[in-house]
Amino acid sequence: MEGASWPTHLTPIIEEFKDCFDSMERYELLFEYAKKHPSSLPIEEWNDKNQILGCQSRAHVKCSLDENGLFLLRAGADAQIVQGLMSITAITVNGMLPIEVAKLTPEFVKEMGLKSSLTPSRANGFLNMFNRVVSEAEVLSER
Amino acid sequence: MEGASWPTHLTPIIEEFKDCFDSMERYELLFEYAKKHPSSLPIEEWNDKNQILGCQSRAHVKCSLDENGLFLLRAGADAQIVQGLMSITAITVNGMLPIEVAKLTPEFVKEMGLKSSLTPSRANGFLNMFNRVVSEAEVLSER
Amino acid sequence: MALDINSIRADFPILSRILPNGKQLVYFDNAATSQKPQCVIDEMTRYYETYNSNAHRANHTLADEATTALENARKEIAQFFGTKPGNLVYTSGATEAINLVSYGWAKYNLKEGDVIVLTEMEHHADIVPWQELSKEKGIEVRYVPINTETYTLDMDAFEVAVKDASLVCVTHTSNVLGIRNPIEQIIQISKKYGAYILLDCAQGAPHEKIDFSALKADFIAISAHKMAGPTGIGCLLVSSERLEEMGPFMTGGSMIRKVTTEGSTFQEGHAMFETGTPRIAEAIGWGAAVKWLSQFEMKDIHDHVHEIAAWTGKEMNKIPGIKIYGDPSNKNSSGAVSFLHETIQSQDLAFLLDEGGFAVRTGHHCAQPLMDALGVPSTNRASFWIYNTQEEAESFISHLRNVCERFA
Amino acid sequence: MALDINSIRADFPILSRILPNGKQLVYFDNAATSQKPQCVIDEMTRYYETYNSNAHRANHTLADEATTALENARKEIAQFFGTKPGNLVYTSGATEAINLVSYGWAKYNLKEGDVIVLTEMEHHADIVPWQELSKEKGIEVRYVPINTETYTLDMDAFEVAVKDASLVCVTHTSNVLGIRNPIEQIIQISKKYGAYILLDCAQGAPHEKIDFSALKADFIAISAHKMAGPTGIGCLLVSSERLEEMGPFMTGGSMIRKVTTEGSTFQEGHAMFETGTPRIAEAIGWGAAVKWLSQFEMKDIHDHVHEIAAWTGKEMNKIPGIKIYGDPSNKNSSGAVSFLHETIQSQDLAFLLDEGGFAVRTGHHCAQPLMDALGVPSTNRASFWIYNTQEEAESFISHLRNVCERFA
Numbered sequence A, B: 001m002e003g004a005s006w007p008t009h010l011t012p013i014i015e016e017f018k019d020c021f022d023s024m025e026r027y028e029l030l031f032e033y034a035k036k037h038p039s040s041l042p043i044e045e046w047n048d049k050n051q052i053l054g055c056q057s058r059a060h061v062k063c064s065l066d067e068n069g070l071f072l073l074r075a076g077a078d079a080q081i082v083q084g085l086m087s088i089t090a091i092t093v094n095g096m097l098p099i100e101v102a103k104l105t106p107e108f109v110k111e112m113g114l115k116s117s118l119t120p121s122r123a124n125g126f127l128n129m130f131n132r133v134v135s136e137a138e139v140l141s142e143r
Numbered sequence C, D: 001m002a003l004d005i006n007s008i009r010a011d012f013p014i015l016s017r018i019l020p021n022g023k024q025l026v027y028f029d030n031a032a033t034s035q036k037p038q039c040v041i042d043e044m045t046r047y048y049e050t051y052n053s054n055a056h057r058a059n060h061t062l063a064d065e066a067t068t069a070l071e072n073a074r075k076e077i078a079q080f081f082g083t084k085p086g087n088l089v090y091t092s093g094a095t096e097a098i099n100l101v102s103y104g105w106a107k108y109n110l111k112e113g114d115v116i117v118l119t120e121m122e123h124h125a126d127i128v129p130w131q132e133l134s135k136e137k138g139i140e141v142r143y144v145p146i147n148t149e150t151y152t153l154d155m156d157a158f159e160v161a162v163k164d165a166s167l168v169c170v171t172h173t174s175n176v177l178g179i180r181n182p183i184e185q186i187i188q189i190s191k192k193y194g195a196y197i198l199l200d201c202a203q204g205a206p207h208e209k210i211d212f213s214a215l216k217a218d219f220i221a222i223s224a225h226k227m228a229g230p231t232g233i234g235c236l237l238v239s240s241e242r243l244e245e246m247g248p249f250m251t252g253g254s255m256i257r258k259v260t261t262e263g264s265t266f267q268e269g270h271a272m273f274e275t276g277t278p279r280i281a282e283a284i285g286w287g288a289a290v291k292w293l294s295q296f297e298m299k300d301i302h303d304h305v306h307e308i309a310a311w312t313g314k315e316m317n318k319i320p321g322i323k324i325y326g327d328p329s330n331k332n333s334s335g336a337v338s339f340l341h342e343t344i345q346s347q348d349l350a351f352l353l354d355e356g357g358f359a360v361r362t363g364h365h366c367a368q369p370l371m372d373a374l375g376v377p378s379t380n381r382a383s384f385w386i387y388n389t390q391e392e393a394e395s396f397i398s399h400l401r402n403v404c405e406r407f408a
């Protein structure tokens, strides 16, 4: 692959994960990110419309543009691992142009050493959420 | 096994089969026996009552006692291999006491080198007919 | 491109089998079931030895691997048949696939007085479910006759029968006659009159590329075991339109969305019809079979099989007393050659062929209405596939000639 | 007699699996599916490599061998369950077995207003078919509640519910709670009121000798894959009386006696319900599994599993925040231990256990009404079987404790 497939402001976070001693430590770190979600979707706003289907845990996503036309991802999941990944995703995409967000791949999760979160049959929690974000970004970029 | 499990008057027939060059020759001999069935059941007498179930070809059996109280087997099958085996069975059992017939096993078929006619799933034609003969002999011996 | 039959044969361990009577196995019972290449057997073994686990709702590594393999197999198989994974419902075989159409679609969408068109050459699997439905719902079942000279469907009668029909159920290829029906024409005529169409491709799939999207049939039933796959699995291919009209058939775990004591809601799409623990090893094995088959052109397989069948038919016709049912010389015919000897009874003939090591099937082949139409109770049937050779056919003919001479 | 677990483990190739993260697999998902001993895998391979053939109406050697193996497996399995081959109908699993009771017996013998009694702890496989039948035929479905303190069936409520019932459908052992129901008492009470009884023994069969004749149930549903057998097969055990009352379910080849265009007649007994090409390899594999199991006393297996489950439950109770659903200390309980952590969400916990190499199942376990009764959406479930060891349980507890300390 040529070059990193994620925005440069993600790199320090990736490095932080890479520095972890083992996967348990990585998950501890991920749990911390879950707690400091920059734009988490409060449970009151979880509804059928923003629910991610095919998830084993409850997960909700709401994408919009802020007053400057930049992307804003709000997400909530009851599983901390999914919420942590969404938190990092939000840190990544918030403030980006929707057209850029639409080009994103979940490659960075692998790079962080959390590859097993990505297998489609298992954690389709996160993958489904991520795919929803990308496709909503596509729609928003066409406005 | 101790001793032969068939009446001695069968022994020459068994020897005849044993003397065959190969299985094809044995089947030729069997076809001949089918033609010289001592008491074959004419097709007009084939009916639902004397039909052998579970046969792939049509096969019918009628057992009775002659005026001397001795066994008489009449059998008809459209497959010559089954008819040949029944012919040899008739040669064997006709004139025996029913109580003796009830003790018969189909061991002699194996001895004749026609073992594959005996596997239950395949030629259940002959095996089913033979079992019917034995169980009718049992009933007749209790008269 | 010609197939390298020797290297293909090397993939099938069973083909070197020596039978108890000392004879080399010659397997000519392919229309009943095909043999399996080593890679198919090995993939199932690998599953059981290294990642066996229940699939779906997976939150551990093994379950994840099993689920991924199961779904990859679905993708592989769906692609092989020119459709999407979502249009493929796993069943235990073609028989269950047809029952699924009856219970899952026809029960919900047909009503008293509606007409189903079958043909006289259908396998029982494509007859009895419709007779049962007919009894239950007062549906009329019509049988298109065959021409017993040409062994082909009477297409004039078909066109008459289909006029007010709701569903047409036709076998792609007859398992007895080897005849391949003009399915494109049948589909086109059915569509003209607004009838939906179910193709029984149990025999077609091993011999021809089945392209579900191109054919535009509504339903296609397939068995894995006749096309190098394992026993216990098959599928129904179903168009998205018909899938939407279907309702639940067998119910239980996995096919539900939510179960309460008040009632349940169901999954959508193929998931609604796949309940209980999936046929995991079987799906993986079938996926491997389809992958194995994909290295060849189905057209080459057909040509190879046809060549052997046509030659065998020609030679059989030279043997006094032998009559063939079907037309193996027809370019479209599959590898099934049905025949009878005028005096040697079919079961006897089967035995005598078996003595030579030749595995042929004998009986009514689950097609009694066809037997009735042909006026015979059974036939002997030799059926060929990709790994059979001209030499095998030659030794078969020589043995058959010998048997006929000695036993007629 | 104590089991020699080390030698048992040596029979299971998968148990030495190292996972992609470098961890040794610890397989605690046995209630979902068990692993398979080498002899089971080998028997299926031997079938495919040396005598694969379609069964029944066999007139060649391979078909004969396959048919014999298929029917020998039926004998072996029937004997293992204390019944005759004629009382065993092969199905694709417990789910299809229960659907067969619904479609093949209840549909023909129950009528509007009749009552079916279920329990709150049934698997969806033993709920949804009855809800569907209820919708179709106006049958009343009653759920016997469980006591959420003791996790046992409310037997007083059962006795009230059963009074005018026609059919009682109860799980032998809960796949979530590990609780073994008092099935002897349930059968006795049901019989007293003239209700027939279906036991779901999917979980019971791997843990206890199921003796169909001694139990005198009317129907018993079993899955092979949970008891060392392959995927894709299971059976319905059915009493001769109920079998006589059954009518056709899935139809097609093999299950018929005679098919004409006018209509068809069917085989009697189990043959009426086994249509299409049989699950040959699967039956042979299951036969081998039952033979493998027969070298042990089921009682010894139960005791071994119970010991691990009881110890694990006891240790879990010491971990702050962990709550167990069920009672692993109960002598009758099977090897399933359901639990939740009060703050670590179940999916997260599953992930973190998997990171340690521990395969546990997480979710509603296809028992949503039970989840509703327990007031939880899902549980984590560790479930043990014959090859699990005390050491595995110890390392599990130590990892779980560590996870709870770090992530709570």
Ligand SMILES: Cc1ncc(COP(=O)(O)O)c(C=O)c1O
Residues within 6 Å of the ligand: C253, C275, C276, C277, C278, D031, D032, D092, D093, D094, D095, D096, D123, D125, D126, D171, D173, D174, D175, D200, D202, D203, D223, D225, D234, D366
């Ligand atoms: C109690 C119970 N009943 C029924 C089933 C269904 O079995 P299967 O999925 O093998 O059909 C299961 C297995 O998940 C079970 O645990």
Ligand SMILES: Cc1ncc(COP(=O)(O)O)c(C=O)c1O
Residues within 6 Å of the ligand: C031, C032, C092, C093, C094, C095, C096, C123, C125, C126, C171, C173, C174, C175, C200, C202, C203, C223, C225, C234, C366, D253, D275, D276, D277, D278
């Ligand atoms: C034309 C045809 N249809 C249906 C079937 C039934 O297939 P299965 O027995 O695999 O369900 C067969 C196989 O015997 C067949 O040849």
